[in-house]
Amino acid sequence: MQEMQFNVRRFEPRDVSACARCFFEGFFDCPLTDADRAFLRDYAQVLIEKCTFTYVAECGGEVAGFVCGSYQKSFDKKLAKWHEAKPHYGAWIACFVKFYLGGYKLSPAFKAQFDGFFRQARERDKHTPMECDCELVALSSRRDFRKGVGRALWQAFAARCRREGAKIVRLFTNSSASYTFYERRGFTRVWEKPYSFGGGRSYVYEFVL
Numbered sequence: 001m002q003e004m005q006f007n008v009r010r011f012e013p014r015d016v017s018a019c020a021r022c023f024f025e026g027f028f029d030c031p032l033t034d035a036d037r038a039f040l041r042d043y044a045q046v047l048i049e050k051c052t053f054t055y056v057a058e059c060g061g062e063v064a065g066f067v068c069g070s071y072q073k074s075f076d077k078k079l080a081k082w083h084e085a086k087p088h089y090g091a092w093i094a095c096f097v098k099f100y101l102g103g104y105k106l107s108p109a110f111k112a113q114f115d116g117f118f119r120q121a122r123e124r125d126k127h128t129p130m131e132c133d134c135e136l137v138a139l140s141s142r143r144d145f146r147k148g149v150g151r152a153l154w155q156a157f158a159a160r161c162r163r164e165g166a167k168i169v170r171l172f173t174n175s176s177a178s179y180t181f182y183e184r185r186g187f188t189r190v191w192e193k194p195y196s197f198g199g200g201r202s203y204v205y206e207f208v209l
Helices: 013-027 034-050 077-081 089-100 108-127 149-163 180-184
Strands: 007-010 053-059 062-071 134-141 168-174 188-194 201-208
Touching: 007 149, 013 034, 013 053, 013 062, 013 134, 034 062, 034 089, 034 134, 053 149, 062 077, 062 149, 108 201, 134 149, 149 168, 180 201
Parallel strands: 134 168
Antiparallel strands: 007 053, 053 062, 062 134, 168 201, 188 201
16 A cells, blocks of 8 residues: 655644544544534543644645654653643533533444443553653544554654653553554553453553654
């Protein structure tokens, strides 16, 4: 498959809806309603604002993927507190209160898939060792990711980490995701564990810069 040329740049507020679409296409495969899309946009906003930095890759003026990174306090307290996308804490609270109270009116198909995704994330937060300089929080691209968008995003991410002195990047993924993408780029699996519910396993991968 022929690779495409992507322009990788820093995230801008106008990119939220496109990032939400990429996030959906990277993790879910069910039909969407307008209510589902509204929630995805709010969730993507929260995800991006909670991270230190985010890059997007675009081709032909259209965003095709994004990557988020979060520096750890043990590496650099100043960098860990820095957010390129200004956090809106009130919006975070409103998003999750609305979600838990059923205010988004999510479709049954999407809610079932998102509940599984969110349950995995919560178990990760409780049990996964993430001692590192920078965590790769999310790398999400459209379904044609094999055309080079993931590689372009990772290269920009790694270059940013090197410039700021980070030595170790870690990420969480699972056995239903494209973890082989990271293995092909030199990541080493340093931890794994079966989920406490259903099937599948969770993994932590590490890359030494």
